[in-house]
Amino acid sequence: MVNETQHTHSASSSSRSDGGSSSGSESSKDNSRCSTPVLDADRHERLREKMRRRQDAGDKWFSLEFFPPRTANAAVNLISRFDRMGAGGPLFIDVTWHPAGDPGSDKETSSMIIANTAVNYCGLETILHMTCCNQTKDDITGHLQKAKRLGLKNIMALRGDPAGEEWEEEVDGFNYAVDLVKHIRNEFEDYFDICVAGYPKGHPEAESYEADLRHLKEKVFAGADFIITQLFFRPETFFKFMKDCQAIGITCPIIPGIFPIQGYHSLRQLVKLSKLEVPQEIKDVIEPIKDNDAAIRNYGVELAVSMCRELLDSGMVHGLHFYTLNREVATTEVLKRLGLWKEDPRRPLPWAVSAHPKRRVEDVRPIFWASRPKSYIYRTQEWDDFPNGRWGNSSSPAFGELKDYYLFYLKSKSPREELLKMWGEELTGEESVFEVFTCYITGEPNRNGYKVTCMPWNDDPLATETNLLKDQLEKVNRRGILTINSQPNINGKPSTDPIVGWGPSGGYVFQKAYLEFFTSSEIVTALLKVLKKYELRVNYHIVNVKGQNITNAPDLQPNAVTWGIFPGREIIQPTVVDPVSFLSWKDEAFALWIEQWAKLYEEESPSRMIIQYIHDNYYLVNLVDNDFPLENCLWQVVEDTFELLN
């Protein structure tokens, strides 16, 4: 009878899909939001599969196109924009290929590096554009290999603009996008998802609209997975194009390219480049208001919303692709009005999931990098894979050194002058440092009237969740417990809780109270005496810059401090306090005193010497209260410490 059951396995696995799935609707909301670690085995399915699943679920989506920035500063700003617009849940973003900007290089402004940053550091599904004309096969293969190495999985294959008027087809060269599509499939088989461009009005250089459709069909049959169209002004244009495509046998997804008009000049320039004609009814509205940017943008938003509605209502369109021109306001406005902007109102976990395929199974990180997730990804980028969802060997995780504090995606968004205003043009003693920390916590202006909106360890204002602890944090910072990370304890709040919830609905989230701070050796001495009373309840790690390390942590085991229980899933445990990686974090946390703060001042200046003194003499402390169902005892620990000192 055991033999009889052999065939039932396969029978059952096919019938399995018949069972209604309660998670179907939930997982169809999957997007590129970057706040929660892996919850679905298929979270990192291929872009074309995501598209198909969203279409099957009747779930509309959007995507965003950006071009690479010209300067390093602009790159920092663009990365911040990726984070902000990523929060709305685009299915993917794409980065255009600028042949003139050394697009495949390691420059921080290159198409390649911007796409790399979007995937690895912002966790966004990303398509890298690539043009082929006037390039050698080796160049192109080199670019593709590099893209693959960096974790990029999608290419938009384009011909690009021929250089000069006198362009002629090269024999065996890359003359058309279809050559690039074929090359990618030849050399990389099915590794990349390939996107190609469609021209609803026909390509301006094509012999005819029909000829252009045939070219498109060639590209698709050569291996392209989906089509994004050039912008257009009337929904009918798209509907006709789509029907014509279907009529000649193109069945892959065709995504309309939407261009919200944002200004008179940008419209004129785009029209010129793309050789499109603006319909008279639009010209009639725009010309009279051409000097009123706000009016034009408002009109552009109206126009885009109304066209998008018509497209979506037709049932033929499942996703919309936005030409953002690297601007936020108009596109975001259109998306919000369409109800496509799906920002999670709940706090993000300190996570910033990377979209690199090798990090697909990563599901736990040390809490120390909570405010510096990009740094964590950078310092672990050389890890080969993530067995057990983390470092391979927890007793010796090899963290990369953080040599270059000026990596553009780790750079402070604020310039030196602003930092000096926030952190003090001149420090008079350790107390002035306490004041900076306190102002950051309270949100009150400092003595010179400036708000402290970032710190070396945190480039953003205080998290909503940390706000819950504001009063206590203020009190202890004033007295020299310089907090850089903390979380309250949570005993089973619904996963939909607006302040502390995360993950799919129907679950419960938990936390152990956590407090991390720098403090003087005098306070540490008292603290250690107090901690004896809490020996069975509080785990601590206390370390100075030289690596002197005092802890009561058992063995080298991590302590789970954030976890969630969800229907039909294993337990998710996204953050831990891990004694081994704490020593790597210690290097980074102490270094930030010097690199981000001390170096604002002249060498040998009193201000610089104060920061240097703190760096050399203070300890970095972390405390975990293991009794998460009881009232957080860490404030009492600190209170007891101050009492002992008095």
Place this chain on the structure above:
Amino acid sequence: MVNETQHTHSASSSSRSDGGSSSGSESSKDNSRCSTPVLDADRHERLREKMRRRQDAGDKWFSLEFFPPRTANAAVNLISRFDRMGAGGPLFIDVTWHPAGDPGSDKETSSMIIANTAVNYCGLETILHMTCCNQTKDDITGHLQKAKRLGLKNIMALRGDPAGEEWEEEVDGFNYAVDLVKHIRNEFEDYFDICVAGYPKGHPEAESYEADLRHLKEKVFAGADFIITQLFFRPETFFKFMKDCQAIGITCPIIPGIFPIQGYHSLRQLVKLSKLEVPQEIKDVIEPIKDNDAAIRNYGVELAVSMCRELLDSGMVHGLHFYTLNREVATTEVLKRLGLWKEDPRRPLPWAVSAHPKRRVEDVRPIFWASRPKSYIYRTQEWDDFPNGRWGNSSSPAFGELKDYYLFYLKSKSPREELLKMWGEELTGEESVFEVFTCYITGEPNRNGYKVTCMPWNDDPLATETNLLKDQLEKVNRRGILTINSQPNINGKPSTDPIVGWGPSGGYVFQKAYLEFFTSSEIVTALLKVLKKYELRVNYHIVNVKGQNITNAPDLQPNAVTWGIFPGREIIQPTVVDPVSFLSWKDEAFALWIEQWAKLYEEESPSRMIIQYIHDNYYLVNLVDNDFPLENCLWQVVEDTFELLN
């Protein structure tokens, strides 16, 4: 400055041990108790390291010696005894080597297989004895290789009794235990921990006491890790021996062998074999009561307790080794009176940890095998390792087939006649089967006056924890929901809770309510209608013997149903409901109807046909209530189902 910190890692890791460890005392209580999955990375340290750690912690321990049984039935009983005596927390057990009983064979009564069962199925640290005299090098190497393959890690190296009187040393042969010790170290390097025998009165065949001590020193210097002594009757004998050993440079642990006198004849026989003399003061007590077994045993217990106390109080003795003669009562009594019997009053997890080194990291199992952990270990014995603490690839865990239902460690402890009395000499319909299930739950005698103390799916009476659900279980079993596994929901009870607690103290344990049962297709149809109302709350799997499978589980992901949060640790999640392995469990659960129950009856008999009908037509159902903080809704689900049917 980043470079500066290079050296601090090693500095800190040495100073790390200076920090007081709150888990030190807890982990020193580590023993062979087999109810909790891996909590310490070093749980499976080597026996000699465990010994050293216990000694350093000032923590006394005991060990138990058994000999292999003569019959298969006796083997089943011995395995049950391992489970019961294992609960008291021995540091290890050892199994003697019976040259006459084909000790290295695959027979269920061989020394090798009994030791294998103790390690793999009872989770006991085990020493296998091995004798060398009259054996070839190849034989011995073969035995050792087999032991290693089975996961045995410790050998007691003995000479054994020469066959016949005319024994002579063989040149280059194995003449003494020291030859075996050398051979093991030569061939297997440091793989095995090696134990050797010490004779406090000198070996009976040694030229002298001093010569025997020199032999012992040779064995230790050849690579033995510790010594267990022959039995003795007076503590002074041991103290003198120990001092003499130390005087000649033997520094390894020496463990006194304790023989609680259990009867007149066993004492006489042992004394004859070991050529020891019983002291006059003992003879004086025993001779007058030699026909009163109980009186002799009581005296033996008294004597053993008093001698053990003296040994332990001396400070020279850290562990006691008991010659049990395969009996339980006397040894258990001595251990309880000494305070060494450390039974955990809390319920065991459904786990039975295996002591096989490759299962060192196993920390999660499907709940289905809760009452058949030995079967689970058996069916997963071919797994190469346990990445992620479990099956390597959760989407296709390959379970071994359970072909032979008569594997001796899976056999029912009750003989056929008893099973018939419990489960019915003659069944009259499905209702008589409902009655058997109900009687098992209530503990009430059946209509013929017999208590139902086991079921095909559970060889033991109901667990204390399940008793919490008794009333509801009784109600549903009466009506044909034939439950075989269940647990209540638990929302953060202390890990020391006597009924539901597990794991180290200071933690909190959680459960999702779980219910697993067989039931008719009529009830399943109604149940499915009811479950629609609970779609977001209850996960279910419903499968029949042919493998028709209905589920609302998302993807193929396991659902965690038991977990614990402990100070300074990651989350422990010992049991899950796993949709893939459920299909393997289904095969086993349905097969038990036939193999254990139907086959009690004649072929073609009405009773057998009733069981066969149930096997062919019923469904196996499991339900998980994901809302563990709320009141368990599974009873309401069943209630609603019955209502719908009425």
